Amino acid sequence: xxxxxxxxxxxxxxxxxxxxxxxxxxxxxxxxxxxxxxxxxxxxxxxxxxxxxxxxxxxxxxxxxxxxxxxxxxxxxxxxxxxxxxxxxxxxxxxxxxxxxxxxxxxxxxxxxxxxxxxxxxxxxxxxxxxxxxxxxxxxxxxxxxxxxxxxxxxxxxxxxxxxxxxxxxxxxxxxxxxxxxxxxxxxxxxxxxxxxxxxxxxxxxxxxxxxxxxxxxxxxxxxxxxxxxxxxxxxxxxxxxxxxxxxxxxxxxxxxxxxxxxxxxxxx
Amino acid sequence: xxxxxxxxxxxxxxxxxxxxxxxxxxxxxxxxxxxxxxxxxxxxxxxxxxxxxxxxxxxxxxxxxxxxxxxxxxxxxxxxxxxxxxxxxxxxxxxxxxxxxxxxxxxxxxxxxxxxxxxxxxxxxxxxxxxxxxxxxxxxxxxxxxxxxxxxxxxxxxxxxxxxxxxxxxxxxxxxxxxxxxxxxxxxxxxxxxxxxxxxxxxxxxxxxxxxxxxxxxxxxxxxxxxxxxxxxxxxxxxxxxxxxxxxxxxxxxxxxxxxxxxxxxxxxxxxxxxxxxxxxxxxxxxxxxxxxxxxxxxxxxx
Numbered sequence: 349x350x351x352x353x354x355x356x357x358x359x360x361x362x363x364x365x366x367x368x369x370x371x372x373x374x375x376x377x378x379x380x381x382x383x384x385x386x387x388x389x390x391x392x393x394x395x396x397x398x399x400x401x402x403x404x405x406x407x408x409x410x411x412x413x414x415x416x417x418x419x420x421x422x423x424x425x426x427x428x429x430x431x432x433x434x435x436x437x438x439x440x441x442x443x444x445x446x447x448x449x450x451x452x453x454x455x456x457x458x459x460x461x462x463x464x465x466x467x468x469x470x471x472x473x474x475x476x477x478x479x480x481x482x483x484x485x486x487x488x489x490x491x492x493x494x495x496x497x498x499x500x501x502x503x504x505x506x507x508x509x510x511x512x513x514x515x516x517x518x519x520x521x522x523x524x525x526x527x528x529x530x531x532x533x534x535x536x537x538x539x540x541x542x543x544x545x546x547x548x549x550x551x552x553x554x555x556x557x558x559x560x561x562x563x564x565x566x567x568x569x570x571x572x573x574x575x576x577x578x579x580x581x582x583x584x585x586x587x588x589x590x591x592x593x594x595x596x597x598x599x600x601x602x603x604x605x606x607x608x609x610x611x612x613x614x615x616x617x
Numbered sequence: 618x619x620x621x622x623x624x625x626x627x628x629x630x631x632x633x634x635x636x637x638x639x640x641x642x643x644x645x646x647x648x649x650x651x652x653x654x655x656x657x658x659x660x661x662x663x664x665x666x667x668x669x670x671x672x673x674x675x676x677x678x679x680x681x682x683x684x685x686x687x688x689x690x691x692x693x694x695x696x697x698x699x700x701x702x703x704x705x706x707x708x709x710x711x712x713x714x715x716x717x718x719x720x721x722x723x724x725x726x727x728x729x730x731x732x733x734x735x736x737x738x739x740x741x742x743x744x745x746x747x748x749x750x751x752x753x754x755x756x757x758x759x760x761x762x763x764x765x766x767x768x769x770x771x772x773x774x775x776x777x778x779x780x781x782x783x784x785x786x787x788x789x790x791x792x793x794x795x796x797x798x799x800x801x802x803x804x805x806x807x808x809x810x811x812x813x814x815x816x817x818x819x820x821x822x823x824x825x826x827x828x829x830x831x832x833x834x835x836x837x838x839x840x841x842x843x844x845x846x847x848x849x850x851x852x853x854x855x856x857x858x859x860x861x862x863x864x865x866x867x868x869x870x871x872x873x874x875x876x877x878x879x880x881x882x883x884x885x886x887x888x889x890x891x892x893x894x895x896x897x898x899x900x901x902x903x904x905x906x907x908x909x910x911x912x913x914x915x916x917x918x919x920x
Binding site: 361364365371612613 | 667668669670671688689690692695696700702704706707715716718719721760
């Protein structure tokens with residue numbers, strides 16, 4: 349039986365590390381099962397719940413949402429379609445934006461702190477790899493599955509929303525420019541989570557501590573639906589364009605600190 | 618002697634405790650044993666040589682470069698840690714391929730080299746088994762196999778035979794001796810005196826982070842086997858009267874174990890001959906215990 353990587357001719361050490369780490373994550377269904385299964389379930393279930401609420405309870409719920417929250421339309425004018433439109437983008441979108449943070453945190457913590465916990469780091473660090481190659485490999489191992497999963501979940505949730513809105517209202521809701529910008533911010537959120545894990549992993553002993561600290565990044569994301577519902581900010585293209593710029597700056601700062609702080613013996617023991 | 622590894626006044630601290638204290642050491646080609654008790658600093662010394670730790674002061678030169686900062690030089694080094702540290706979820710083959718790729722070794726050459734080593738260790742049938750399913754001893758064989766994958770010029774081994782059976786240990790020692798003959802530099806760390814004295818080589822004894830003795834296997838016997846005792850295991854007990862006829866100070870320990878005082882290691886042959894003449898069948902001679910006493914507990918320091 350030939351090995352999974354045998355025959356691949358690339359000499360890129362970072363890719364070898366990334367492939368090894370991804371194989372580790374996907375070697376156990378107890379790790380990747382919940383990581384993939386739960387978002388997939390919600391990507392289908394939440395749009396169904398939304399359409400149910402839109403059809404059966406939208407006016408009464410809408411009256412409780414702050415006036416003017418939906419593009420200047422008063423609560424009394426909100427019909428089921430506009431409720432569905434509002435909810436599918438302004439509430440479900442931010443909820444699914446937590447996926448890149450959770451996924452990247454889980455994989456990155458396993459990748460960095462896991463080497464320390466499983467005592468596999470000595471062989472790895474004794475190999476002729478630079479810190480840059482090591483970090484790049486581990487970042488790719490976390491980023492690639494995160495982006496694939498996030499795009500898949502956004503695709504499924506978008507398709508489900510469209511299917512339901514077409515069935516009930518004869519029109520498609522997604523994609524919108526705002527929704528696409530929201531999706532574009534996902535890799536940057538993932539990178540922020542990874543950078544925090546790189547920093548934290550050097551200072552903690554195990555995977556759990558690294559995960560717990562990095563997943564705190566979901567808190568600001570979970571505020572977005574409330575900001576939108578309360579009318580504090582309007583989730584549009586400009587909002588996410590600013591968010592992307594801010595995330596680029598924040599990512600650069602966290603990565604700079606993390607890489608500067610990174611010393612390979614810190615992931616030994 | 619031209620140095621392959623040079624440690625220049627190397628110190629390494631963990632917190633406030635010194636693991637290594639101003640180590641100065643030059644190691645050339647051939648086998649060098651580093652012998653010391655638990656916590657003496659052996660593994661820290663090896664990790665500094667392997668480029669895993671940066672010394673707090675002093676310098677490590679490996680093949681003329683700094684192994685900590687120069688990733689390129691680590692291509693010519695191999696390190697076998699004491700905790701086996703391979704990836705449990707991967708098969709042996711995939712572990713070898715992964716490390717081979719990091720060392721820039723071609724996949725085909727890596728598999729062929731791995732199979733050759735595993736065959737020598739009678740473990741080639743495990744090539745497609747996941748490492749997590751292997752016994753501790755077999756995992757150590759796999760780790761030794763990984764250590765040879767890059768055909769290193771310098772091989773650093775931390776207790777490489779600790780979990781191996783006698784026959785596999787012998788094969789590993791044989792392989793290392795062959796490598797030394799080929800002009801490679803082999804650094805073998807152990808806490809077992811009996812293991813260290815199996816090689817006819819240089820032995821550096823380390824205690825509390827300092828090299829307290831730099832000698833050879835023969836030198837160790839000369840220096841430590843003076844006015845000491847050895848334990849001799851007999852196949853069957855013999856009478857106290859016959860034991861007294863030995864002339865040396867003899868103490869019966871338990872049944873067929875006797876402790877005999879000797880002046881130096883040459884006395885062992887004399888005592889054994891007398892025992893055999895008295896009709897005893899000698900099963901083994903344990904010389905390690907008195908050597909450990911002297912080496913690790915402080916007698917004869919710096920002789």
